[in-house]
Amino acid sequence: MMLSLALVLSLVYALPNLYGEDPAVQISGARDVPSLSETTLKEIRAILEQEHIFSKATVLDRGSILCRFSNVSAQLHARDALIKALGENYLVALHLAPATPLWLSRIGARPIKLGLDLRGGVYFLIEVDMDTVLHKLQKKTIDTLLFDLHGKGIPYLAVHQIENYGSTIRFCDADTRDKAIDWLTQQHHNIVIRSIKDNALGVKPANNLLQQARESAVKHNITILRNRINQLGIDEPLVHRQGSGRIVVEMPGLQDMALAKRVLGATGTLEFRLVNTFAHQSPVSSLVPGDSELKSTQDGQPVILYKQVILTGEHITDATSNTDEYNLPQVNISLDRSGGRIMSNFTKENIGNLIATLFVEYKDCGQKDDDGRTILEQQEKVINIATIQSRISNSFRITGIKNPNEARQLSLLLRAGALSAPIQIIEERTIGPTVGRQNISQGLAACFWGLLASILFMIIWYRKFGLIATTAIIANLVLIIGIMSIIPGTTLTMPGIASIVLTLAVAVDANVLINERIKEELRNGRTVQKAIHEGYRGAFSSIVDANITTLITAIILYAVVASGPIKAFAITSSIGVATSMLTAIIGTRAMANLLYGAKRIDNLSI
Template sequence: MLQIPAWKRVLIWAACALGLILALPNGFYDRVERSNDAEARIEAGFVTDENTADAGLWPSYLPSSLVNLGLDLRGGAHLLAEVKLEEVYETRLEGFWPELRDALRPERDTIGTIRLQPSSGNELRVRISQPENMARAMEVARGLANPVQSLTGALENDIEVTSDGTDLIVSLSEAERQATDQRTMAQTLEIVRRRIDEAGTREPTIQRQGADRVLIQVPGIGSAQEVKELIGKPALLTFQPVVTRTENGETNPGPGNEILPSIDGFSAFYVLERTPVVTGEDLVNAQPSFDQNGRPAVDFRFNTSGARKFGDYTAENVGSPFAIVLDGEVISAPVIQTAIRGGSGQITGDFDVVESTNLSILLRAGSLPAGLEFLEERTIGPDLGQDSIDAGTIACIVAFAAILVFMALSYGLFGIFANIALIINVGLIFGLLSLVGATLTLPGIAGIVLTIGMAVDANVLVFERIREELKTAKGPARAIDLGYEKALSAIVDANITTFITALILYAMGSGPVRGFAITLGLGIITSVFTAIFVTRVMVVMWFERKRPKTIEV
């Protein structure tokens, strides 16, 4: 008969209460957001009276997770960037030259002298003085090949060795290029995400588009230029030996060297050894600080390997200058006074507090493997985002009010039970969105509106089934019981097919499509729960209290 065990009733109401409590912070969005941001700054070490006051705006014993607003609701920056994959090929081949040189030197009696030749970034050219023995040089070069580190190219080598008669030509194989592209894009996405997260922005969207493009959307930031300044720099940090300093940027640096300008704006150029002693990849931490004269600086610390290489080099070159190079510019070129064994140091230069903070963020996040070229940039103002919120709010209110009126007029008291469950349903949706940290977009609001209609549809199926059972002269209790029992299969089937569609949209789509799929999928779960369990509990509790002889649905 029409009975629900006490433990099941407690469990149902407890789930409703938990969902509504999780959704509660969204009703005080600005206050909770200020409190969360202040707590994050306090954890980072910025303890001020203002941060302490803001942190107290929301009680610590209540949940503080919010539904993050997407770019179309909050405003922010939209960027589309192209990754310069050719730079990675060039860097890879430049790094291969010392290994090839060392392998060919023992063969000089056979192949003669070896000399690196100017070439494009897609190949490495080495001229030998005895080209009649080119076959031996090619054999040595092929011996340096390694298997491609990918599933698709596991049986192929990473380099191809050819000759035009006088020059030995080394290039990357097609399989290695494809594997390099995959690694470069994955590394670029991760580093861009780290840089944006370090800056404290909320829920950015960072996705790969096509073979060599990255879509970046950052809600709540003032302009696209801010994002470009943060993520556009490669932040390639190197420590290189200084050969000499010159005032002429056209000076021939010589083989194995390069000439780079000074970052201080003066007409100074440095001739440096191309191979660095240590790179930014060996950094484990970088923090903004001040030097002994009170000027902004950046403190850094190497890992074990970097500290050993840095310590050995400084010990062997006391009295010689070495250059700290960032993105092809010499920040400073101090003279080594003593061996630096601790693995830590300080970067000083002509920059202010903001620049030192941004530099520390870039160094902590790591250097980009290749440069970015921005193809598209847009700044979406908060006014546009507010218009979207208002439009979505109006749509939800109109749909919600129309459904409430329709259900109350069509089904009377049972319609009021359905309306109460519908209100709980919307609260549960926002509770789940807050719990999983989802981002709400304008298509996501459309998913909520659609969910409201689907939740009513489940109640309509139940109530119409109860009407049918009442016409067969069954008692009220039996009619209600059979109504829920026989409508269950139709409700489950309809919602499962829609849920599968939501899963496909989430798996195959991106951006706004995923936002729609998330709210639709979570809404289906909550609507089935409220239609099958919550309304039934309310109906049973009312029936046990009133014990009506007849009912009208």
């Protein structure tokens, strides 16, 4: 009874996979328009009607709008029309939307999520600029040491950066240098500090600190990239690390490469620094004190800022744009707990001083390195200077922005998250849905012919028990598809299809083992019912051992070699092991008992 119920439920939840997908356009709000409304839905329907574009359905779902079309031509026409009419406030992306009937959707039945190789979509191989990461660490290290020297009252003459992300600090005499080494060594155990000539000391982050910075940069960038993909409305994007400094991003169903690059590749962030009001504002950088540097405002005016960074955009959790009391654009900033504590402590001690908001962005400079990769150039501009009038904690605002559009773009960028290091897209591919359909058709053909060959063999060789085994194999396939459709996060890829074919082969093997044991018991003179009982009992341990071995292998593959295709293969194999044991042992035994259990039979059709 339980097996029949499981089979019926699996069949119902496997049905959505028969309906395919529709070409679609998904409209979602930019970060300062987080969700859409019925008013926006009516506006989009009016745009499509005005352009004479017929849509199968245009619905508001989970804060975004999805327009379905009957063909790709209408999809592309609609995308262009909507981008032109809606402007930059909205993200308009090409999608493939499941064509599941409403009655199935209402009970939570959805098709299996297909991987990039089956569904098509966008693939990026991204490299994190580790040189920028380590230069940031170099700068942070020297700023921390200079702050400690200042607090201890130890004077120094000059600071210089050297190779391998180290720095030198020069003092007026050897005694002052030795005093500085003793003090700094006590305070910092992960920084290598040594004495060098000319009354100077050399500092360099320890190797473990350098490695930690690399690891942290990659992990943080993966998190931010996932956050940015979420605004595109992609189901189950795959974002994972490859090697020491590369990230793979796969977005199944998305066909808009330009939009994906624009959202993923944004590198801007903010730095909050104190303005050096004691230094003369001069455009000549040689006149700037050693603890400060010359920057420019958006209008080109020189501003001298202290090098020490108070806070970076990594601590920003939310950013929205609106207008202030004078109807001028502004961006409202919210910080995390750590950022709020830093800002609170700093502003408490610096009331009356000027604080500057420095916008930092990495852009293509038009040149390439020896490996042919684009060289990114750091561009900085001061977008706001304000007087600290009171203690600031987790929330504050940035004013002085030129226009509302710039405020919207800045809030969009900050809410999507600031990358801890710039990234470069070193490989990009758009995989069309046609290639995916070809992979699916070839995979299904392989599955069909393999299944047909197994069924013919079982029926010819084992007769009625072959029909029982065939029923179990088909039930096994339905269970696999149904379970994969129900479990969230499960994605079917080409290796997954191979795993299903392999699972069906293993299920056939289990039935062969049972049937051969039954035939052996019959040859030994057992009665029909006794032969069936002993056949299942004798084959049970062998089937369980073989399936547990397969399950252990799948778990190891998932845990150790958890890259996309291998991970999908491992998950599908694990589901297949469970369903094959259920159908081969319990299912066929139930059918055999139903046919032969209460009857006096002298001959068995096997």
